[in-house]
Amino acid sequence: MRSGLRLAWLGLGAVLAARAQAAAPAGPGTVTLEPGQSLEDLAERVLGDREAADEIRALNRIEGRDPPAGTALRLPGPERPAAVSAWRVASQAVQLAADDGAEEFAPERLARAREALAASRAARLRADYLAGQRLADEAWAIARQARQESQERRPRKNRLAVSVDAEGATRVEVHQGDGVKVTAGKKSLAVGPGQAVRVGAGKEPEPPRALLPAPEPVLPPDGAVLVTPTIHFRWQPVEGAARYILLLSRDAAGLQPVRQLSCETVFHLFPSTLPDGTYYFFLRSMDGAGLVGPASPARRFQLQVKAGDGVRVESGPGGKGP
Amino acid sequence: MVFLALVAGCDNGCGPAPVADAAAEDAGEQEIVVSARLLAAEGKVAVRRSQTEEWIPAAAGMALQVDDSLRTQRDAFATLQFEEGGTLRVGPESLVRITDLRLQVRSQARRSTFTVEEGRVEAELLPLKPAGEFRIRTPSAEASLNHREVAFQ
Numbered sequence: 001m002r003s004g005l006r007l008a009w010l011g012l013g014a015v016l017a018a019r020a021q022a023a024a025p026a027g028p029g030t031v032t033l034e035p036g037q038s039l040e041d042l043a044e045r046v047l048g049d050r051e052a053a054d055e056i057r058a059l060n061r062i063e064g065r066d067p068p069a070g071t072a073l074r075l076p077g078p079e080r081p082a083a084v085s086a087w088r089v090a091s092q093a094v095q096l097a098a099d100d101g102a103e104e105f106a107p108e109r110l111a112r113a114r115e116a117l118a119a120s121r122a123a124r125l126r127a128d129y130l131a132g133q134r135l136a137d138e139a140w141a142i143a144r145q146a147r148q149e150s151q152e153r154r155p156r157k158n159r160l161a162v163s164v165d166a167e168g169a170t171r172v173e174v175h176q177g178d179g180v181k182v183t184a185g186k187k188s189l190a191v192g193p194g195q196a197v198r199v200g201a202g203k204e205p206e207p208p209r210a211l212l213p214a215p216e217p218v219l220p221p222d223g224a225v226l227v228t229p230t231i232h233f234r235w236q237p238v239e240g241a242a243r244y245i246l247l248l249s250r251d252a253a254g255l256q257p258v259r260q261l262s263c264e265t266v267f268h269l270f271p272s273t274l275p276d277g278t279y280y281f282f283l284r285s286m287d288g289a290g291l292v293g294p295a296s297p298a299r300r301f302q303l304q305v306k307a308g309d310g311v312r313v314e315s316g317p318g319g320k321g322p
Numbered sequence: 323m324v325f326l327a328l329v330a331g332c333d334n335g336c337g338p339a340p341v342a343d344a345a346a347e348d349a350g351e352q353e354i355v356v357s358a359r360l361l362a363a364e365g366k367v368a369v370r371r372s373q374t375e376e377w378i379p380a381a382a383g384m385a386l387q388v389d390d391s392l393r394t395q396r397d398a399f400a401t402l403q404f405e406e407g408g409t410l411r412v413g414p415e416s417l418v419r420i421t422d423l424r425l426q427v428r429s430q431a432r433r434s435t436f437t438v439e440e441g442r443v444e445a446e447l448l449p450l451k452p453a454g455e456f457r458i459r460t461p462s463a464e465a466s467l468n469h470r471e472v473a474f475q
Contacts, residue, residue: 159446
């Protein structure tokens with residue numbers, strides 16, 4: 001996935017390079033500062049990022065005030081998009097680790113990941129793109145370890161679902177944790193994690209069945225910034241699944257759901273009317289008996305439909321400057 | 323048997339709950355009735371208070387007591403927090419009643435029971451303490467998590 005995100009950024013880099021070229025009559029890789037233009041304005045115009053003014057200063061060894069209009073300035077080379085992409089991917093990994101409880105269960109690793117991330121940004125701002133990329137890769141690796149450590153250390157919660165359908169049948173699904181005792185009539189049985197049981201109205205519990213695993217999400221990629229109102233969700237098929245349940249939530253724990261969609265296929269084009277903001281989605285498989293399996297890990301995306309200018313296509317966590 | 327007036331809910335902001343009397347089942351262990359809190363409500367979600375017939379619109383932050391009911395319409399969701407780390411997500415077109423919410427003062431073990439009349443709920447809770455219980459009842463079955471039974475399994 002990282003390489004995919006980097007490719008997306010390289011594509012963005014091409015767009016930015018094209019912008020830079022249009023604004024750089026002074027020669028390849030350079031641009032001329034126009035009258036009344038600050039370095040921040042220039043950085044925003046040619047790189048889409050005002051913070052990159054620091055990089056232009058470092059590249060051109062400018063200290064103190066901005067140079068006079070007409071000065072030809074060197075621009076960052078092709079290694080910049082890779083450094084920015086690595087930072088964004090690492091930033092996303094740090095966020096996922098935090099979402100997964102690393103603040104509480106892997107605080108030291110998370111702090112190290114954040115330090116490496118900050119060092120990556122600092123290196124980039126002084127135009128040391130190779131160091132920026134190396135530190136971002138380091139932050140990414142530490143954040144992954146922090147997330148894993150957090151998942152291993154935190155208490156394993158019990159997760160179960162109970163539903164009653166229109167015919168009065170009860171379904172009990174044990175997604176995680178300890179076993180659950182299901183009682184109906186005079187019969188009780190134990191339902192373990194990963195199992196489910198159906199109880200017809202006025203009947204005894206049927207034998208437990210294995211739940212289907214969660215589908216693997218494909219689209220949108222984790223941390224994607226979406227600027228169009230139609231969201232393309234896609235996931236890997238699960239053998240035996242009759243339907244898939246797609247849940248959209250405002251939080252990574254799924255406690256603030258906003259939509260639930262039921263799909264027969266492995267994709268869904270969702271014409272969103274949701275307000276701009278950060279959302280998470282979860283996928284589940286449902287078998288032919290209507291038993292719903294555990295949810296996939298949360299995937300995050302950001303809607304920027306109203307803010308979108310129709311030009312920007314990004315991957316990676318949004319909302320913060322690179 | 324112990325009767326207590328309650329002013330406590332879950333550690334993370336649930337409560338206050340009204341004065342209630344609760345009978346402890348285990349001699350020597352004081353129990354109090356606690357409240358739950360509506361963490362989130364999306365779409366048309368309504369609450370019916372105990373011993374009333376009127377459904378009132380629900381809002382996030384609302385405290386819910388034993389015997390209160392919660393109903394969600396189509397495309398609506400609600401999430402209840404009934405203990406620290408314990409949530410009940412109520413899906414669309416569901417009707418749920420809070421049947422019992424009790425806390426053992428000394429052991430901090432909780433006994434929580436919800437009744438699902440229709441629809442779907444998803445519960446998430448931390449591992450039970452000894453003497454802790456969690457139950458979901460429906461018109462045709464009961465699902466229970468019980469520390470002793472878990473240990474036996």
